[in-house]
Amino acid sequence: MKIFIDTANLDEIRKANEWGVIDGVTTNPSLVAKEQRDFKELVREIVSIVDGPISVEVISTDSEGMVEEALDMSNWSENIVVKIPMISEGLKAVKILNKKGVKTNVTLVFSVNQALLAAKAGATYVSPFIGRLDDIGHDGMQIIHDLVQIYKLYDFKTEIIVASIRHPLHVIESAKTGAHVATIPFGVIEKMFKHPLTDIGLEKFLKDWQKVVE
Numbered sequence: 001m002k003i004f005i006d007t008a009n010l011d012e013i014r015k016a017n018e019w020g021v022i023d024g025v026t027t028n029p030s031l032v033a034k035e036q037r038d039f040k041e042l043v044r045e046i047v048s049i050v051d052g053p054i055s056v057e058v059i060s061t062d063s064e065g066m067v068e069e070a071l072d073m074s075n076w077s078e079n080i081v082v083k084i085p086m087i088s089e090g091l092k093a094v095k096i097l098n099k100k101g102v103k104t105n106v107t108l109v110f111s112v113n114q115a116l117l118a119a120k121a122g123a124t125y126v127s128p129f130i131g132r133l134d135d136i137g138h139d140g141m142q143i144i145h146d147l148v149q150i151y152k153l154y155d156f157k158t159e160i161i162v163a164s165i166r167h168p169l170h171v172i173e174s175a176k177t178g179a180h181v182a183t184i185p186f187g188v189i190e191k192m193f194k195h196p197l198t199d200i201g202l203e204k205f206l207k208d209w210q211k212v213v214e
């Protein structure tokens with residue numbers, strides 16, 4: 001399973017990239033707004049740090065506007081993947097962009113049917129938001145299980161990005177489903193490192209080694 005980092009924060013992206021654990025980046029308008037930077041400049045910096053797919057989202061809600069924005073963004077770097085919202089105008093845009101060779105990530109997906117339509121339209125990636133489903137009492141991960149099965153059954157090339165991940169257990173569950181990608185916030189990646197027995201064990205090794213030195 002590939003790991004993308006779900007942030008537009010350059011420090012977080014730099015750190016996670018230095019750890020050698022990330023294969024790409026996903027952003028959204030809310031994450032970009034937090035950074036208070038010029039959008040294009042920010043994306044250019046992200047592209048210069050991470051060698052992998054970088055998802056950036058359109059803000060138009062009509063297909064013409066989405067295509068125009070997407071064509072502009074896709075010129076910023078060959079690694080740009082354009083995030084398109086899961087609405088009917090969005091699917092129209094995905095079909096057009098697919099023909100033009102622009103990679104897309106259909107976002108704000110909350111059901112298996114939505115993801116099925118996104119794949120039919122030719123999306124490169126689809127992003128079901130599992131945490132937001134869990135928040136309203138639905139089992140977000142069930143959608144990922146169903147999708148992995150359906151995409152495999154019909155040989156869809158669309159890759160599943162498990163999005164809206166809230167904690168390390170979501171990551172383990174994602175990996176168990178066979179999803180292609182998990183996009184993970186920085187704080188959750190940090191938690192994935194941690195185990196108290198690692199810290200206790202390292203402290204003891206170093207303490208014992210002191211006896212050898214003395």
Ligand code: G3P
Nearest residue numbers: 006027028132163164165
């Ligand atoms: O970037 C899309 C998605 O991962 C957003 O997550 O935490 O805002 O539900 P969240």
